[in-house]
Amino acid sequence: MDLNMIMLLSNGSLFFVGEGRMNGLYFLDTRFISNLKLEIPAKLINSYASLSKAVFTYQGDNFMAVREVKLEDAYEEVLHLYGRGHVKVRYTFEVPMEDIFEVRGFGKVKLQRSVSLEGRKFRYRGRDGIIRELEVETNMEFLGNEVVKDVNLENFKEETLYLRLKPRTSLNVQFPRPPRLELRIKTNITWLDSLLKRALKEILSISVKTPDGLVPFAGLPYFAAPFGRDAIITSLFLLPWYPEFARGTLKFFSKFQGKVENPRNEEEPGKIPHEVRFGELSISQLLPFHPYYGSVDATPLYVILAGEYLKWTGDRELIEELRGILTRAVDWILAKLREGYITYTPGILKNKGWKDSAEGIPDEDGKPAKPPIALVEVQGYAYKALLYSAEMGLTSHDSKYLLKEARKLKKRFNRDFKVGKYYGLAIDGDGRVIKVVASNMGHLLFTGIVENGKGIEERLMEEDMLGRWGIRTLSSREKAYNPFSYHNGSIWPHDNAIISWGLEEPWEVTKRIFMACRVLKSLPEFYAGVDSKVPLVPSRSNYPQAWSSASLFGLMRTLMRNEEISIKLFNGSQSSKDLEA
Known part of the structure; x- marks a missing residue:
């Protein structure tokens, strides 16, 4: 029984993908663990997952098990067993210590690595001189790439097993998770407040605390790093309520401003970076x-x-x-x-x-x-x-x-x-x-x-651009149009939020994004530009994505421009139906 029910867990610079070729535990652009599997003689009967925690329930012939998975500063599993008789528990995993670009297949670079094992600690020194370690803590028998336990259950008493996988690096940046932040905006629409609260949690789940302040990573799983454009736009959306993101982003990226002409990484004097990676291939300049x-x-x-x-x-x-x-x-x-x-x-x-x-x-x-x-x-x-x-x-x-x-x-x-x-x-x-x-x-x-700007606004409101769930990236009349593509007809929440800032009549756009979020419960990186009954999210779409989650706050900035709407939304009786597309 593997973790194929978990799509993704995240907590700052640490994240876990439960299925597909990207599966595994990642920290600072390195995949420390892959193909993590639990083997028990039982059937999965129930599951629940949030941003940083998942719970699975299993039914065996003579026992039941509850499996709790969470991310804090490490990947942690606790397995609770209830029943009687003998149960064999086995976890298996691999420790590849590979760069995220290798996992993605980018650049066709694939290194051969020798990962050593010292006690319960896997260790690898990369070509960049950085030491990457994975420490294993467990009350089961440790056998290298597997941990096992023969459990004898008596009289339905609980037996608890645990497995903790802690990645570390010798990098001079560690990026602890950010502090908890409360929702600093409140409307008179309960479901809207709930969406804003969840969006804030999503942003915090992929943000880090740097010496310069809070910085949002772009998104998971491909973009778990500081991206200039993404962090700036996310910070712009959040600015009225959470200026600490803007402050951290401004200070962090100032440290990486371009100084010389370098065609290889496209550096130029004065230029702000597109992204900053911390994996072995990037630090070693491969x-x-x-x-x-x-x-x-x-x-x-x-x-x-x-x-x-x-x-x-x-x-x-x-x-x-x-x-x-x-x-x-x-x-x-x-x-x-x-x-x-x-x-x-x-x-x-x-x-x-x-x-x-x-x-x-x-x-x-x-x-x-x-x-x-x-x-x-x-x-x-x-x-x-x-x-x-x-x-x-x-x-x-x-x-x-x-x-x-x-x-x-x-x-x-x-x-x-x-x-x-x-x-x-x-x-x-x-x-x-x-x-x-x-x-x-x-x-x-x-x-x-x-x-x-009236001509632009009128053109964007025509049916080939404005779909049921927002403004499309490309007109449906264009030859390159593909509503399921990345940029040629899909709908991006952050794109719509930025556009809404300048619209004289932003309501048609804002309510479509609000409704998409209400249906999906969250805003992914993008969704398809078709007028489907519910927004369709292609597999390529990243989630959580910082600027998508922050788009809700960007749209709130738009609504605050209109005094009548603002008064109703925050103090009066703005109807929930007014937000429905």
Whole structure:
């Protein structure tokens, strides 16, 4: 009997996957345990799982068993046996100590490892010089890759067995789990409060406490690491109620800001990283992910987060501490804009905005856009970053100069990207605007770069874009449309939340995401763009995903803009039916 009923448990930087090729116990980008199985002569009859705990009930011929699994600072199992007679209990597992990129099959790198066993401690020194250990604690007989116990049950008295698997590394970062946080927002709709509370738990389950403060990891199982874009957007959503995430994110990523030109990991002076990995392949430079800089939006978004943080908290002291970092970030933006727009060419990632899958930026024929590519939303981010820097004194640059550059960007942007009443997805390597209708243009609305956002809003509300469960990433009329794909027709909660910030009439969007969350109980990374009776979640969709869970808070920010709705929602009698799509 194995753990195939557990999809995923998470607790900070430690997580466990119970099935599939990704199965196992992970800590800081290393799979310490795989193929963990329990063998007992019984049938599974009931199960329950939450974010960090699972309980299974088994029925045997002459006994019953309750299996409790939980994640705290280790993977722990407690097996309670009740009955009479003889029961043989056996756990088996493997200790591969392999990098998560090997598990994913990324880069076709596969190392041969020799893992030693000293007492009850598995030990491996990697090519990066880091020691990784797994300590086994149990009251059963330890036989290396298995633990066993012959149990004689008497008179239906309880017999308790336990197994504890504790991973450790010699890395100078350990990332303990964050403190418990209470829900700091309360509405008069009970089910909405319940969803917000669960969303907060999901975010905390994949967040860590760093020396700089709280930082959310992106999502599980593939993205259990600090990702610049994801952490920044998550922090923006949470900012009115949980500014500690923004503070931690700003400080953490400042330590990894680019200093030199390095084509291998795409580092550039002033650039904010795409992700920071801590596995053996990345630290030993066999893969360029410690850190990796392959995003063009993390840097302007970082500046926007600093401005928003100052607006909400008034914490000028932190801004002064980060002034040099913010100045260099704006230097990077200005350097790119001297060429017209912020663009990118394919590297490790084919695309370098939030739609970073290989097929994520299609042209009108459904083929990958020709590089270098200037994404529509990234120019909006750059504009807002320049405005905030000028208006709020975030950098050492002259404010008048920054405002001048922002105005110049706005003028050419509205000339080059506009297609009728909407805006194209990107400008390609031929200098041609790609007239594909996609959700990206919706991000422009909160940045202020568009001269008139009404056309964008009207286009997004048409039936090919607005589905039953939210705004699709790509119009259903486009040749590349596939509602089950990663970026070409699926619905992403965080995408909808950002778009909602700039909508004059956000209700149609917000209620669809609320209802999807109410049906699913949580918001996954994405779900299909079909108008199904319930949202359909493809297997590729990660859960929990920080910015998806935080999207509920982002939508609450949207509703707070409307005084009438805000009063009803928080103090009056806003009807639950008003939130139904």
